[in-house]
Amino acid sequence: MPKLHLLALIVWTAMLTASGAVADVQSRADTDTRSTTAPGGAEDATIRRVLTEFRTVRVPLSRAMAIAERLHEGSKTADISFESAGAPVYRVRTIRNEQVWENTVDANSGGIAGKEVASSLRELGREDLANMIALKWIKQELSDAVQVAERAAAGSALAGGLVRQDGRLNFVVVVAAGDDLKEVMLEPPKVAKQGPIHR
Template sequence: MRTPRCFTQLLAVVLLAIILPAPVYATASSTGEPASLRNEVDDDAASDQQAINRELELFRGSAVSLSQAMAIAEALHAGATTADVSFDGAPDSPVYRVKTLHNDRVWQHVIDATTGKIVGGEAALPLKELDAEDRSNLAALKTIRHRLADAVRVAEQAASGKAISGGLVRQRSRLNFAIVVMSGSDLKEVILEPPGAARRR
């Protein structure tokens, strides 16, 4: 799909040159550390890497994209917009966890990554129950014309891959979209600054 011209012109894209998650390597120490302790660190690092690899493999095989999961969640409440979305391969069946903003509430939805069906019920939290920073970020989200779905499309094109998560971050008093994209075997973070994002402290 072609990205709207005005969006690519006005959106500042910063593709970080880091690969997430970085491989974990344990190094041998000459400080007299017991070998058994070094082995435990090695085992933990290997276990963490195996869990990451498993999750990424499940994501590669998922039939439903992150964009589709957002559209499914947003369709549940007319006028809702996604504030945060992430892939979760931990349950028996992999899912997307989507938070949408609608009528001064944050709605939490779980979307099956294989079937696109909604898993369980939905939960809503009034904005007034969130901390000040989250309320400020969500208030700013209402004032910008671009949506997280737009940012995901731009990030996927910029990083030549598929988005695995996305949400709001505040950097130097500006609200930005942060999208993590799987590109080949690497994860890359793309930061997008939507035009019109209010400076709020």
């Protein structure tokens, strides 16, 4: 997920009826997130630059996820982020079983840019490892969360992934909506406990 500071405070909830995921849309107040070393004008300029660049790309985030997932049949997107330093690209991490792949998808052509980086779950840090393992057991996928977030925030997603906050696992999707960035938190539906199996 990009570490962008978001501007105004808006909290709203939407329900995905098909999966039961709850979306919480927030644009954070700059007084809560502003760094003491970076002036607010620089933050605003960075956000405007990223939004301007993002609006010109031809490949939406959902397509970039699908492109990366097709590289390894059966893989799921763990996280994705738009980057505009140099040529605009999406950085995508996918997972299948014990393997993790990192790819860069060109945001204009949809082609793979640069070399793929492959690793195993054992090579990940503790937090990443916990999120990747949890992702294997969540029925909802990041692509589902992106669709909900884009509808909830009325915009286009430019980043997404899993985060653990206050002991709860949530999808977080950053959406470009007008001249603002909105952070959408989605709590994956809880898996119902199954009763005993009768044969």
